[in-house]
Amino acid sequence: MSTQPVAAPAKLDGAVLKIAGVVVLGAIMSILDITVVSVALPTFQTEFGATYAEVAWTMTGYTLALATVIPLTGWAADRFGTKRLYMTALLLFTLGSVLCATADSIGQLIGYRVLQGLGGGMLMPLGMTIMTKAAGPERIGRLMAVLGVPMLLGPIGGPILGGWLIDAASWHWIFLINLPIGVIALVYAQIVLPKDSPEPSESFDFIGMLMLSPGLALFLYGVSSLPETGTMSATKVWVPMLAGALLVIGFVFYSFKPQHPLLDLRLLRNRNLTVASVTLAVFTVAFMGAGLLFPSYFLQIRGESTLDAGLLMAPQGLGAMVTMPIAGMLADKVPVGRTVPFALLLIAAGFFAFTQVGTDTSYLLLCGSLFVMGLGMGGTMMPIMTAALRTLTNNEVARGSTLLNILQQIAGSIGTAIMSVILTNQLNQSPAIPGVTNPVSGEPVSEAGLAIAAVQDPSVGQQFPDPSVLERGLQFAADSFATTFMVGFVLTLLTLIPAFFLPRKRQAASLESEGAATPVILH
Template identity: 55%
Template sequence: MATESTATAPKGDALDAGVLKVASVVVLGAIMAILDTTVVNVALQKLTIEFSTSFDVIQWVATGYLLALATVIPVTGWASDRFGTKRLYMLAIVLFLAGSMLAGAAWNIETLIVFRVLQGFGGGMLMPCGMTILTRAAGPQRIGRVMAVLGVPMLLGPIGGPILGGWLVDAVSWRWIFFINVPIGVVTLLLSWRLLPKDAPEPAGRFDFVGMLMVSPGLAALIFGVSKVPSAGGFGAVEVWLPVLAGLVLLAGFVVRALKVANPLVDLRLFKNRAFTIAMVTMSLFFVAFLGGMMLLPTYFLLVRGETTLHAGLLLAPQGFGAMIMMPITGRLADKVGARKIVLPGMVLLVGSMAMLTQVTATTPYWVLLSALFVMGLGMGCTMMPITTSALQTLQPKDMARASTATNIVQQTAGAIGSAVMATILAALLAGKFGVPTAQGQLAATAAILNPASHEAATGLAADAFSTTFVWSLVLVVLCVIPALFLPKSRPAAPAVSEDGDEITPPVLVH
């Protein structure tokens, strides 16, 4: 007999103890998945030496994880409905844990890549499934606050990852960048079993197997091709345009088919909701513009200023502090006012901080750089999660699993494109200044900077390349303002109210 879960949102807007318990579990899972990505990135050089292999091969440690992530995300919405979010979330943790333990014990580069793919299958389900659980537990009128909670690991992961990874690789062993997930994962699994609300599987329709054969490989091919842009030196290389073209053809075919079949793997009918569509467009441009720009910062500190990986991570900390200050405030506001009133001021802060970075040189005072990063963090706290909140606030609880899947697909794809675009622009500018092909731009700059005879001139040239790249990032951030102007300017309609004054919230089924 189905009954109403205690996780159903109570009357009032405050986050109650039940929702906070659910949030703690979801945040732990998010921290585990996001930290793992950034921690591994700083260890690639060490792994190249450890396994006596080439950098092209070792890149598959990161690329294999990313492609597994892209492959499994589209299936998560259907699987959440079919098997229940709690079961799927616990399965994702088990897969991630197994992949982590096996990767830490890897005996050659081939086994490490295979185990990273297993990790990616688990990691790809953690974020969309966790987002679905959290938004269902909180209810539509408190999505802003729970998104602010979920946003903390998303923002701190890129900052804390290099610090933790640098320390583990230097002071302990590269194996511990994977083993560190084991205690976190075990705790998360136990808390998931105890604290997450039970939910019965819902009618999910027939599995769209043909759709999976189109959208999962299409998304993986697109992201793979885009990820090869920096190393290939541009979009003209065969290893770039061929997978990108194949991915776009598969995704276009999926879109045409999804509009005709009854139960598509990714529900494109969600885009009939104007607020959801505008938020997705804004989010796409935001992730292309901003995540690409964020990628430049640690590279600037490492290449131009000669900082260690650990110090570069510490220097990015003001960005996280700014976001942490602003997120609780904007999370509360997102449930009371329209997203436009929060996002547009955040865009102003981002534009201002990015404008400061367009003036960087090889000797820019650190207090100027850290001030720009702090302001940037404030802007991030005003934009990233309120945009996501705007996408989800007007949807029905039954749509949350499919909407979370669509949101994560947009974030992964746009983030990969943004990083590739900014890396390519930077490589091209460095190549022009050092007179080498685009694919060798960063290598040539590094060699010139390490040479004492050319160090001073080379750092100046490299800094010029970074400042020009930041101009491009600034232009893209400004473009984000256009769709942001169409975000809702007022709070979404309140839920229906019963005769005795209680909120009518859809029941969460238990078995």
């Protein structure tokens, strides 16, 4: 008896939406946690009597744990099954969150954040794998739009939630809030996710693990140290970056030898996956790096509270909410090469306003620009991922998801470091105030540094009777932000180059379903 091609329903049915609900819960915890913690760094400095460099490791440690565990996810999903592994990741993340809330020292908090990262690193690639298998190739676009909600709204909701929890309760609650969400997600996953069908025959690539995981961790450690040192020549930066890069390059050459490598770079023979990966990486460097500086502008130049800065970022999320469902449906019907470039132009148009920011730029203009950027974001990231995963077979999805997540993690870290260094170097060019030194470090205080401190604490500015010093310093600081945003704007435009090579014709979807159904040709 011959098997006829079976087309899945055009819409996402209840069973698929239930599975999507589990994945979105996990993604919300993982992504929100990164941005919620970022607004708590000053609080950690006060609570633990630590320096900024020390508390920044609560972010860096989490990132390094993500980078270490993501490469293992593809193999582990095949070996143990996605349901079992996803629930283990949820448990690790939730346990790490509770332990973070009990930390008595900055060292303990960093250690518990690493445990959190081990769980969080598996949630996104596993979630993408679970959802892609559940929906089938013809509905990947709609499903990616669902998963895109936490990915795009997390950076906006995080500062709002973090600011509110710290003001209304204490810093402990930015971690404790994950406990009820984690318990609900675990119960939900046990009920809804389909039973595993692991493939125990596949061997584990120990040699690959010994090269790739430490290589990524070392490289990202060096990159993460760049904003602190401000120069590539610092030993703390170039030594781990070089060692990590050599290990990763060694893995690239080695990975084509074993039958089941830790990270399957053979997938890059798929042109659509390669083009989508390059586009996603360039976009992440450009936007995620500069995107983290938007709240900083509102905090340091305009003197807004953490909560208000988060609320001012909300238009971006609203814009993404408008276009994301539309982009998801279009991605299943229209080649992404015809839609993504227009979305990138929207992002660039919104970005341009931030290249002109000053000390009193209209909030109406900036919020409107963020809304336009959000419209573009909703039509960019998820359609690119759709193009990457659509033509992979069922057995390749876990590996493809892992590859995309590693690229995104590396690109995000590089983008953040680049933008932070550019901004810091711009601010450091501000003239020093004669005879004024930092009481802690003993270094001269610049006009821009004093102005930013005075914005956040007016009593600082009252010590200087000459208001022109603060005015000059604040204007210099605003110009520094504008210069940094210009770099992000140019990088966003450069994303159009790889985006031009995204699929511009209808594709045959190659994702095989779990049963005997054959792939369906999109039309």
